[in-house]
Amino acid sequence: MSEAEKTSENSDLSPSTHFAFQHKIFGVKGAYFKLTHDSKEPAFFVELGEMKGAIPVRSICQEFGIDKDSTDAELLGTISSSLKFVKEIHPNDSIPTEILDGSASWSIEEIHKQIARGRITMQLISWLAGSEEIITNIGELESIANDPHTKDKVQKAFKEIADKLGITKDDVVEKVDDVIRELSFIEALRDHYSQIKKISTNIDKLRTVYKRDRGMMEDLSRIHTLIEPVINNFERSFDQIDAQTCEVLTILKNFDPTIDHIRKTRDDLHQRFMIWDDMINGWKNLQPEEDPEVERQLKATYRFLAQNFIQSQSWRLGNV
Incomplete structure (x- = not known):
């Protein structure tokens, strides 16, 4: 594509949907x-010869x-909020849909999607039985889905929910489908979180592996102290969204506020x-065992945690 064609194509982009x-x-x-390190x-990053400059937005x-008062100034105002959802934005990129209409x-x-649908299906069935409960275990959800009586229940x-709310059964089905779609993103985030939780689990296992190495034990203790409150905060976020979406009737009675809350939690966790991402990739192929590569990753993990999660304690990891 020629430069003239690119210019023509870019001029067709709308500043209401793109960073045009x-x-x-x-x-x-x-x-x-991108956000500065x-x-x-x-900031706006541009190449200046062999160097790269960063101009604050x-x-x-x-x-x-x-x-x-120009369109460019208005788009610059959208950059900050958009960088909450994407790591980099290039001119003419689409504006994140979280900004445009709230969707992911x-x-x-x-x-x-299957997990979210199974979870809501279980809530509907248990509500009918008079004791609503949440299940996120994929094995249990598959068992429920395969039960020949599930569809009838x-x-x-x-029908009973429609009668209680004074709306049609089709309205109930449509709203439930909307809830399932939104909760699907929470389940995707829960899955992603399991990889972060695995890092914490590896740290704990390594404390057993290196129990005779005083220096490594000190380092692992510091890392554990930094990562533990992070894991607890993530767990709390999932517990809260589960607790606030555990009753189908309540969800449907407060449909719009509930959807807004699910999306807010989704965006916050995302x-x-x-x-x-880099930490997850760094640990991806490592086992919790005595190994020079594991020790290098531990040092990288400490630097990451110390940089991003400030604690009241102050210390240094040996030879970082």
Whole structure:
């Protein structure tokens, strides 16, 4: 595609759905927006010869004479909130759908939809029996789904709920489908979280592996102290969203606020998980055993935790 064709294509993009900037500074090859490594401030990164410069987003209008009432200025105002959902933004990228309509801009797998549907199905059946409960274990959910009586019980629950709420059965089915779709993203995040939890579990196992190595035990103790409150906070977030979506009738009575709350929790967890990608990849093929590669990853883990999760304690990991 020629430069003229690219320019023509870009001019067709709407600033209501894309970062369709007009100022020539945003046309610099390879330029992008990202949070700075140290202060986590939104910045515009451009190549300056062999070096890369970072211009704070808050300074761009003044630095390049961009009218504060212009479309470019408005789009710059959207950059900060958008970087909560994506790691990098390039000029002409789509604005995240979280900003546009509240839906998730990232995809999930079919298994997560199945888990969410199984969970809600179980809640409907148990509600019908008079004792609602939450099940997230995939084996138990599959057993329920394969029960030949499940479909009849669900249809009966739909009808009784419709009668209680004074709406049609079709309305109930539609709302339940919406809830399942939103909870599917929570299940995807729960799955992703299991990989973070595995890092914490590996740390605990390594404390047994290195129990005779005083230096390593001190390092592992420091890492454990840093990661434990992080894991507890994640667990608390999942417990809270489970508790607040455990009663189908209550969900449907407060449908819009519940959907908003699920999305807020989804966005919060997704943002908190984004910084863990490198850590997850670093531990991916490692086993909790005495190994130089494991020890290198432990040092990287400490640096990551110390940088991102400030604690009242202050110490250094040996030879970091």
